Amino acid sequence: xxKNSYKYDLLCREIFIDTIEKNPQFKxxxxxxxxxxxxxxxxxxxxxxxxxxxxxxxxxxxxxEYLLKAIEIQERxxxxxxxxxxxxxxxxxxxxxxxxxxxxxxxxxxxxxxxxKLLLTNKRIIDIxxxxxxxxxxxxxxxxxxxxxxxxxxxxxxxSSHIQNDSLIEKNPIEYFPALYxxxxxxxxxxxxxxxxxxxxxxxxxNTSNYNSSNNIKLMLNNKDLTINNYIEAVRYxxxxxxxxxxxxxxxxxTNLKCEYESRLYDFKKYDITAYNIISxxxxxxxxxxxxxxxxxxxxxxxxxxxxxxxDFSKNIHYYNGWKTNKAYKINxxxxxxxxxxxxxxxxYEPTACESEFLDIEKIFSILxxxxxxxxxxxxxxxxxxxxxxxxxxxxxFFKVTFYKKGTCHITFTDKKFLDKLNIYGSQxxxxxxxxxxIKSYNSMSKEEQNIIDDFCGKDKYYEIMTHKxxxxxxxxxxxxxxx
Numbered sequence: 001x002x003k004n005s006y007k008y009d010l011l012c013r014e015i016f017i018d019t020i021e022k023n024p025q026f027k028x029x030x031x032x033x034x035x036x037x038x039x040x041x042x043x044x045x046x047x048x049x050x051x052x053x054x055x056x057x058x059x060x061x062x063x064x065e066y067l068l069k070a071i072e073i074q075e076r077x078x079x080x081x082x083x084x085x086x087x088x089x090x091x092x093x094x095x096x097x098x099x100x101x102x103x104x105x106x107x108x109x110x111x112x113x114x115x116x117k118l119l120l121t122n123k124r125i126i127d128i129x130x131x132x133x134x135x136x137x138x139x140x141x142x143x144x145x146x147x148x149x150x151x152x153x154x155x156x157x158x159x160s161s162h163i164q165n166d167s168l169i170e171k172n173p174i175e176y177f178p179a180l181y182x183x184x185x186x187x188x189x190x191x192x193x194x195x196x197x198x199x200x201x202x203x204x205x206x207n208t209s210n211y212n213s214s215n216n217i218k219l220m221l222n223n224k225d226l227t228i229n230n231y232i233e234a235v236r237y238x239x240x241x242x243x244x245x246x247x248x249x250x251x252x253x254x255t256n257l258k259c260e261y262e263s264r265l266y267d268f269k270k271y272d273i274t275a276y277n278i279i280s281x282x283x284x285x286x287x288x289x290x291x292x293x294x295x296x297x298x299x300x301x302x303x304x305x306x307x308x309x310x311x312d313f314s315k316n317i318h319y320y321n322g323w324k325t326n327k328a329y330k331i332n333x334x335x336x337x338x339x340x341x342x343x344x345x346x347x348x349y350e351p352t353a354c355e356s357e358f359l360d361i362e363k364i365f366s367i368l369x370x371x372x373x374x375x376x377x378x379x380x381x382x383x384x385x386x387x388x389x390x391x392x393x394x395x396x397x398f399f400k401v402t403f404y405k406k407g408t409c410h411i412t413f414t415d416k417k418f419l420d421k422l423n424i425y426g427s428q429x430x431x432x433x434x435x436x437x438x439i440k441s442y443n444s445m446s447k448e449e450q451n452i453i454d455d456f457c458g459k460d461k462y463y464e465i466m467t468h469k470x471x472x473x474x475x476x477x478x479x480x481x482x483x484x
Contacts, residue, residue: 236273334410438466442463
């Protein structure tokens, strides 16, 4: 039986079967098998239920009427039909119903299979004269009446109703996000109002509160009765989350800023999705980012020069004006970080676990390059490395990475000038370089200042720095002029 052969569909959903049977003996058998018999005559059967498939073996003398009835049922929502018929039904269309059926089968592009022999269970072959008809009626989508009425609303933005296109949204998010949001709110409010106007027509059993609460038609949200304001807040929450994940915000978020704003996502339910609010939020993030630029750079500088220098130094100090010296005041061309890209439960290589750390490094180097809105392809590169199972010399914009299963990640910086720029900026902010660094020539410096230069980079390198200041010295005034 079908019930035993196909208990679940391809999406692992349980299959439910209804049957129609006139013979009392067959009805009893079906009931014993816990298969519902919902009617006795298919020709008088009427329902609003949707069936994915109708499988039928109608009477030989008027099978065309049964198949036309099945087509009528499936045309309401769409669905499949498999029907076993006497071949004479189509070969000899002597009545109106058979002619109607032939036209319908042609219209629906039905598949017809002629069967002239049947193999029985005892391996005996008998002659038959049957046809199996396969019909697939596509699901029909009709335009919403609420949506059609909404087009007459002056607040509805007609151009955005079909802009469910990521590429178009990315090109002009400040225009499209508010338009999509506005339309969704208007549609939802129309649906809520329509539901409330229909409530008086819905049967409620007042004596059975459990039945009323669990089975009566309700629009629910977070275990509350859905109101217009609850609905608006839910849609706002969804849109702000989508906006935070969009390119226009991902390109300016550092890991810390992203965590901060995602933790505040619940509060954003108070704000509509408008161009003004999106631009204001973006300006706010830019302002915070400007404030944090120095901290972000110095954090990377400290992390790479001291925390992961693998030496015994407890402080990151140099010896200007009597301070003691150590070798942890500069970032070397290669550093080793304790980043684990292996999942030890599955023993699989997962470099995307390091995405946020690498993205922050790329952002810092882009800042040093005077471009905070860099083209970051960190995740794409890591996904490619994971797919290809590549663990060594994974090339990013400013560095390459090698993962080791022991739990370390080796980063090699490929652009020495950017590394020099970071070292100079960090050492200047820490006060480890003379205030005259990058201002005075080497020969005009005091002996003590020259000693610092000799130890930090050497006389020849300092001459190169002074000759190409724009390549080695960070101009904060230019960086803070971020195009918004």
